[in-house]
Every structure is written in C-alpha cells, then in structure tokens.
Amino acid sequence: MSQALNTNAFIAGSWRRGAGGVFPVYDPASGAEIAQVADCTPDDVSAAVDAASEAFNTWRLKGPKERAAILLKIRDGLNNNKETIATILTKENGKPKGEAMGEVGFAASFFEWFAEEGRRQYGETVPSPAASKRMITVRQPVGVAALITPWNFPIGMIGRKVAAALAAGCTCVVKPAEDTPLTALAFAKVCEEAGVPAGVVNVVPCSRSRVQAVGAALCDSPKVQALSFTGSTIVGKWLYQRCGSTIKKLSLELGGDAPFIVFSSANIGKAVEGAMAAKFRNTGQTCVAANRIFVHESVHDEFVKQFAEAIDKELKSGHGLENGVNHGPIINQRQFERLVKMTDESIAAGAKVVRGGKPGGGLFYPPTLLTGVSGDMPVAKEEIFGPVAPILKFREEDEVVRIANTSDMGLAGYFYTNDIAQAWRVAEALEVGMVGVNEPMVSTCEIPFGGVKHSGLGKEGSLHGLDDYTNIKYICFGV
Structure with missing residues (x-):
C-alpha cells in the first residue's frame, strides 16, 4: 500500500x-x-x-x-x-x-x-x-x-x-x-x-x-x-x-462506566498493574476503561501508594510517534474541556489530588489520581473517557457490588481477589456484559463483546x- x-x-x-x-x-x-x-x-x-x-x-x-x-x-x-x-x-x-x-x-x-x-x-x-x-x-x-x-x-x-x-x-x-x-x-x-x-x-x-x-x-x-x-x-x-x-x-x-474493585485478599501489585492497563490504555479513552475504582479500606493506602508510583514510573506523555511515549493527547477540544470541567468540579467538591489534576499544553491532560472521592462527584457519576483515576473506599462486598450496579451502564467490570468463592459471587452479581477477574484485558476476537442496560x-x-x-x-x- x-x-x-x-x-x-x-x-x-x-x-x-x-x-x-x-x-x-x-x-x-x-x-x-x-x-x-x-x-x-x-x-x-x-x-x-x-x-x-x-x-x-x-x-x-x-x-x-x-x-x-x-x-x-x-x-x-x-x-x-x-x-x-x-x-x-x-x-x-x-x-x-x-x-x-x-x-x-x-x-x-x-x-x-x-x-x-x-x-x-x-x-x-x-x-x-x-x-x-x-x-x-x-x-x-x-x-x-x-x-x-x-x-x-x-x-x-x-x-x-x-x-x-x-x-x-x-x-x-x-x-x-x-x-x-x-x-x-x-x-x-x-x-x-x-x-x-x-x-x-x-x-x-x-x-x-x-x-x-x-x-x-x-x-x-x-x-x-x-x-x-x-x-x-x-x-x-x-x-x-x-x-x-x-x-x-x-x-x-x-458507553461504559466500568467498576474496578480491589478486595482485601487481592494481590496489590497485580491489582495496580491491572488498574494501569484498564485505566490508562489509549489515554483512558476506551469504552471498557476502569471508570470507578473501588478499593477496600484495609488495602486502600497501599494500593494508592503503589498506583501513584506506577504512574510516575511507567507513563510518558508526548506525540505518539516519539520513542517511549505511551500517553497521548485527548482527541479534541470538546472532549478536553469536558474532562477538565468534571475533574475540576470533583476537586472543588473535596477530591484530593495525588497525581496530576492540572491540564498540560494543548490537548494533553496528565495522568491523574484522585482519592477521597464520593459517589456524588462528577468523576464517580459520569463516564470519564480520559486519564483520571478516582479512588472510592469501601468496606463490605455487598456494599460495593450494590454501588457498582447503580450505574445505568453495564459494559465491563473488573475486580481483584484471591478468594475463589468471592470471585464467583461477584462475577455473577455485577450487572455488566463482560467481567475481568484478576485480568484487565478482556477483548479478543474469540469472545462475545457487548454490554447490558444502556x-x-x-x-x-x-x-x-x-x-x-x-x-x-x-x-x-x-x-
């Protein structure tokens, strides 16, 4: 050609x-x-x-x-x-x-x-x-x-x-x-x-x-x-x-509003690795991107620490044709302004910035990690479609599954656990078309790709x- x-x-x-x-x-x-x-x-x-x-x-x-x-x-x-x-x-x-x-x-x-x-x-x-x-x-x-x-x-x-x-x-x-x-x-x-x-x-x-x-x-x-x-x-x-x-x-x-859940029994290193892939691939602009990241209170601080370190170490912004770059721009001005608005409003409502949070030059938005996120903030209610990772803390399995299922979207969902009984319970309980259990990359030609609800x-x-x-x-x- x-x-x-x-x-x-x-x-x-x-x-x-x-x-x-x-x-x-x-x-x-x-x-x-x-x-x-x-x-x-x-x-x-x-x-x-x-x-x-x-x-x-x-x-x-x-x-x-x-x-x-x-x-x-x-x-x-x-x-x-x-x-x-x-x-x-x-x-x-x-x-x-x-x-x-x-x-x-x-x-x-x-x-x-x-x-x-x-x-x-x-x-x-x-x-x-x-x-x-x-x-x-x-x-x-x-x-x-x-x-x-x-x-x-x-x-x-x-x-x-x-x-x-x-x-x-x-x-x-x-x-x-x-x-x-x-x-x-x-x-x-x-x-x-x-x-x-x-x-x-x-x-x-x-x-x-x-x-x-x-x-x-x-x-x-x-x-x-x-x-x-x-x-x-x-x-x-x-x-x-x-x-x-x-x-x-x-x-x-x-659209998607994928929950990404880290239970107390999870391998934290693997969960962080999965969150990096599920959140930041294609600069977060995927329909199956992790949208709401729920982390059990007992492992919250360690997960956030390792996640922040991974962002610092693994992501490099720039033009996609440059060597080593793995984090590109937002597709256009309209999408960029939407991302800035929802992130700024969430920060103003009390979300804490661990990494990023400030627009770069042009259409580049930095990999952003937010903690202290509540369910009424824009980044927890809307599909983000950008490199912003909001962390929500939870205590009980029933609680997090219920909250995950409040969305009218149901494309993909992810969770990390080493409890086999919990794996079956949660995989069947999540109201989505596709579930990744200890795995962030679910799409191949061999599988039926699609969602439920909206x-x-x-x-x-x-x-x-x-x-x-x-x-x-x-x-x-x-x-």
Missing part, C-alpha cells in the same frame, strides 16, 4: 470526491492539519447504499469458502501494511504508535476469525412432530449493513464489524468518525488491493456538521437491513429511535458475532 494518504470517499469500488466538498483532519498532539478529506452528504450515502445493494446480489451467492479466501487476503493486507496504517492512526487519533500497531493486528485477527467462523454457519435439523414433515433451518445474510465506527479504535472497530458482515454474506457502508477518517480510508485501500468486489465495502466520511444527516440517511434507507454502531449512549439512543420506521437489525456498543444490544466477535448479520430461515418439507 502506498504511503500517500487516501482522502476521497470509496464508493462502488472507486475513489470519489464528496458532494459536500472537503473537511480538515487534525493531529490532536500538535494541532497541525493532516489532510482535507471528502465531506460526504446524504446523496453520497445513497450512492454507496445503492452500490452495496447491487453488490449484495452477487456477494451473497459466493460460497463461504470463497468469501473466506477474500477475508484472509484482507487480514494479510492489514498485517503487511501495519506500519503504514499505524502511523496514519497515530497521527489522527493521537494514541502511541505501539498501541496503534497492536490495534491493526487486532483488526486483522477478526478477518481470520470470521473467515473460519463463516464456514460454520450451521443450520439445524428439527425433529418433526409429524411423520409427514421434515423441518430444517438455514442462515441467510440480511443484506446491506451500515457500520458507524468510533474515533478511539478507528481500525479495530472497523475490523470487528466488517469481518462479521462480509463473512455472513452481507455488503456494507462504513461511516467512520469525523476525527479519524484517514484510517478508515486506508482500510478501504487494503480492501481494494485484496480484490474485494466493487460495492461490497464502501467508506463515506463526513464532517461533524453532516454527521446527523448522514446517520439519518443510513437509518432511513429501506435498502439498509442492519445497522451497527459503536459510540456514545446518547447517539445510540437516537439511532435506535430513528431506525424504528424501517425495522432494521441493530447492534449497539455504547451499554447496548448484541455481541461482536465470537460465534455470536454473525447473529446480527444473518436471519434464520425455517423450511418445512412435506414428504
């Missing part, structure tokens, strides 16, 4: 200018403009949906093995161009180059997984209640899938969605986040070079001012049969309502990842 940036939309197998002109993309670490990207309108979306709809007529008829061969070529294209794509990702997202490289590999893993899983879309033979009938089920692709992806994992979430859709036999229209369209367009180039047929994968970037109109066009199109979105709960609710008139299949991976609908990855892109058809034979 060429080092040159692809800045045009990718529709029906060709690179096109957006009907709305262009919009700028910036490097959040330096503030410099990186490129001017095609600004797509609902008319462009309509063209992309039409192309996907036409391509579906032939793509759906390809055998699972033939589709798998193309998915594996996409996997190879991602792995072979990992350095180039990671550099683009770091420039427009700000995450450290090492994390970006890992994300490209993460995206590639889904194409390998679903290349294999697509060949196992088994139907069923249903025992008939009547001797004169034979009953079976088959799985069939739903049609065109609209895939709306976030800025915090701009290639990882594309991989997780596109791989499942293509393996199921669907075609797709990808609408990337306005902050990170260049990574999505680099992915489109990989698809083109892998021989993906024209119209099977389409990418339509747009500016923030056109996000709602483009999203509405995808929701309102009767040719779009499935919509998958990763992003905020407020936007997810809007999409959910908007899709009602066309009765689409919906998968929504929305954190969304459906599962991505695993054998269940095909469910949102397929219909089960029942066929009854008279004999």
Whole structure:
C-alpha cells in the first residue's frame, strides 16, 4: 500500500470526491492539519447504499469458502501494511504508535476469525412432530449493513464489524468518525488491493456538521437491513429511535462506566498493574476503561501508594510517534474541556489530588489520581473517557457490588481477589456484559463483546458475532 494518504470517499469500488466538498483532519498532539478529506452528504450515502445493494446480489451467492479466501487476503493486507496504517492512526487519533500497531493486528485477527467462523454457519435439523414433515433451518445474510465506527479504535472497530458482515454474506457502508477518517480510508485501500468486489465495502466520511444527516440517511434507507454502531449512549439512543420506521437489525456498543474493585485478599501489585492497563490504555479513552475504582479500606493506602508510583514510573506523555511515549493527547477540544470541567468540579467538591489534576499544553491532560472521592462527584457519576483515576473506599462486598450496579451502564467490570468463592459471587452479581477477574484485558476476537442496560444490544466477535448479520430461515418439507 502506498504511503500517500487516501482522502476521497470509496464508493462502488472507486475513489470519489464528496458532494459536500472537503473537511480538515487534525493531529490532536500538535494541532497541525493532516489532510482535507471528502465531506460526504446524504446523496453520497445513497450512492454507496445503492452500490452495496447491487453488490449484495452477487456477494451473497459466493460460497463461504470463497468469501473466506477474500477475508484472509484482507487480514494479510492489514498485517503487511501495519506500519503504514499505524502511523496514519497515530497521527489522527493521537494514541502511541505501539498501541496503534497492536490495534491493526487486532483488526486483522477478526478477518481470520470470521473467515473460519463463516464456514460454520450451521443450520439445524428439527425433529418433526409429524411423520409427514421434515423441518430444517438455514442462515441467510440480511443484506446491506451500515457500520458507524468510533474515533478511539478507528481500525479495530472497523475490523470487528466488517469481518462479521462480509463473512455472513452481507455488503456494507462504513461511516467512520469525523476525527479519524484517514484510517478508515486506508482500510478501504487494503480492501481494494485484496480484490474485494466493487460495492461490497464502501467508506463515506463526513464532517461533524453532516454527521446527523448522514446517520439519518443510513437509518432511513429501506435498502439498509442492519445497522451497527459503536459510540456514545446518547447517539445510540437516537439511532435506535430513528431506525424504528424501517425495522432494521441493530447492534449497539455504547458507553461504559466500568467498576474496578480491589478486595482485601487481592494481590496489590497485580491489582495496580491491572488498574494501569484498564485505566490508562489509549489515554483512558476506551469504552471498557476502569471508570470507578473501588478499593477496600484495609488495602486502600497501599494500593494508592503503589498506583501513584506506577504512574510516575511507567507513563510518558508526548506525540505518539516519539520513542517511549505511551500517553497521548485527548482527541479534541470538546472532549478536553469536558474532562477538565468534571475533574475540576470533583476537586472543588473535596477530591484530593495525588497525581496530576492540572491540564498540560494543548490537548494533553496528565495522568491523574484522585482519592477521597464520593459517589456524588462528577468523576464517580459520569463516564470519564480520559486519564483520571478516582479512588472510592469501601468496606463490605455487598456494599460495593450494590454501588457498582447503580450505574445505568453495564459494559465491563473488573475486580481483584484471591478468594475463589468471592470471585464467583461477584462475577455473577455485577450487572455488566463482560467481567475481568484478576485480568484487565478482556477483548479478543474469540469472545462475545457487548454490554447490558444502556451499554447496548448484541455481541461482536465470537460465534455470536454473525447473529446480527444473518436471519434464520425455517423450511418445512412435506414428504
């Protein structure tokens, strides 16, 4: 793949200018403009949906093995161009180059997984209640899938969605986040070079001012049969309502408010190591980031001491392309100001600053550790989405589980304990879709990723990842 940036939309197998002109993309670490990207309108979306709809007529008829061969070529294209794509990702997202490289590999893993899983879309033979009938089920692709992806994992979430859709036999229209369209367009180039047929994968970037109109066009199109979105709960609710008139299949991976609990029996060193990963990966800008950190009163002081030391020792801020940097900027000014406001209000309400707490230059916010946090402070009530770690002290297991479950979110939860009975009790009691017990890194292509309550609908990855892109058809034979 060429080092040159692809800045045009990718529709029906060709690179096109957006009907709305262009919009700028910036490097959040330096503030410099990186490129001017095609600004797509609902008319462009309509063209992309039409192309996907036409391509579906032939793509759906390809055998699972033939589709798998193309998915594996996409996997190879991602792995072979990992350095180039990671550099683009770091420039427009700000995450450290090492994390970006890992994300490209993460995206590639889904194409390998679903290349294999697509060949196992088994139907069923249903025992008939009547001797004169034979009953079976088959799985069939739903049609065109609209895939709306976030800025915090701009290639990882594309991989997780596109791989499942293509393996199921669907075609797709990808609408990337306005902050990170260049990574999505680099992915489109990989698809083109892998021989993906024209119209099977389409990418339509747009500016923030056109996000709602483009999203509405995808929701309102009767040719779009499935919509998958990763992003905020407020936007997810809007999409959910908007899709009602066309009765689409919906998968929504929305906000998180993950509790991270350290019980008295925990290995404190391991708990600190886990908290560092769960809190500060991608500068805290992940939906599964540890949001509220609950620490038992008997180990509170030791945990805070070791956590502060780890922050000092392990985190280095700077541009993600610089050697040794593992802590980047906040994605944009809007998110930065939101983070500053909630942190300042919590400090004013009595939270004590152990580390950080003061904005750096530009969009950089330092790794921040707060103690003395109460449940009514903003950092304990809202999804932080930044490098601020609030510590809340607790005494009893029942108490902390109850408080952890007060959130209307339910994506991920983490806890550390060496009590096996407690591990089972708490893992089953937490109202979340995914639990890490003595482990902060829970996401891989093999597992069903998704939440409960206001954190969304459906599962991505695993054998269940095909469910949102397929219909089960029942066929009854008279004999």
